[in-house]
Amino acid sequence: MPGIIGKKIGMTSVFGADGVNIACTVIEAGPCVVTQVKNEETDGYRAVQLAFGEKKEKHTPKAAIGHFKKANTTPKKDIVEFRDFSTEFDGMVELGKEIRIQDVFVEGDFIDAVGTSKGKGFQGVVKRHNFAGVGGQTHGQHNRLRAPGSMGNASFASRVPKGKRLAGRMGTDRVTITNLKVVKIMPEQNLIVISGSLPGPKNSTVILQK
Structure with a gap:
């Protein structure tokens, strides 16, 4: 078999x-x-x-x-x-x-x-994709430790590209x-x-x- x-x-x-x-x-x-x-x-x-x-x-x-x-x-x-x-x-x-x-x-x-x-439900980028966060707590970064950071260009193409690793449902795969x-x-x-x-x-x- x-x-x-x-x-x-x-x-x-x-x-x-x-x-x-x-x-x-x-x-x-x-x-x-x-x-x-x-x-x-x-x-x-x-x-x-x-x-x-x-x-x-x-x-x-x-x-x-x-x-x-x-x-x-x-x-x-x-x-x-x-x-x-x-x-x-x-x-x-x-x-x-x-x-x-x-x-x-x-x-x-x-x-x-x-x-x-x-x-795992809806999870952020640190747990879902092992992101490191934006950085330390200096220079005004006191609330950005688990943030995804920059997500796309501004003037072109003025949108988040498909496939970008962001927060979302995790598990049950x-x-x-x-x-x-x-x-x-x-x-x-x-x-x-x-x-x-x-x-x-x-x-x-x-x-x-x-």
Whole structure:
């Protein structure tokens, strides 16, 4: 399988073989159910659709309920499509099959993690873009410590150019962290321990892929 869906549990630390303490993130990955298999003949591209997390049937649209019944499974919370997987996974992507973490990764693999970063609300330029502010408090700059400074030319073009880094909404962005090492896999608890930090708060959905 090219990847799996999981839920962020939290962070911990483990000691490596050289005795160095490594900060790690714990993910509850799977079990996921194959809810659809796409191929080039009918859909124009190869893809496998996985579903993860239980959801009440009364909160699920009728069309989605029928979609899950085709895979002989209960309604799920998250659905993710993995495109253009290699032919070596053809035997693993049967409709309705359950995919577990040990079917996808082994300890020592380097993977990518995709998640939604924490929302920070409306923030200024110092927090949002790491601006340093206008300067010290001398020469009349007593109230300009976190100001954005000059924003554009005066006579031409008499406007703020598009793309200028200014204050605004921060966070809730789709973030991909690459080359994270799988430190440990606990198949009995469906847990995977990954070195480093992952985007998003606790209990948020994370996509792990090769």
